[in-house]
Amino acid sequence: MVSASPENLSSARSLIQPEPTPLPEVTLFTVLTPARCLILAFVGGAVFIIVYGLQVALMRRLR
DSSP states (O other): OOOOOOHHHHHHHHHOOOOOOOOOOHOOOOOOOOHHHHHHHHHHHHHHHHHHHHHHHHHHHHH
């Protein structure tokens, strides 16, 4: 039977835990890329048209 000494446990823990991956810097320009801005513009336009159409339909029905 092999006994576990504190030195062996600490070296085993260091082998199990890898180095943390460095994360890239997050700025407004890295989040809002041109492709994402274009998608946001299309989605915003579609939502605006749908909500405006519902509002006009409700106003005509209430008159």
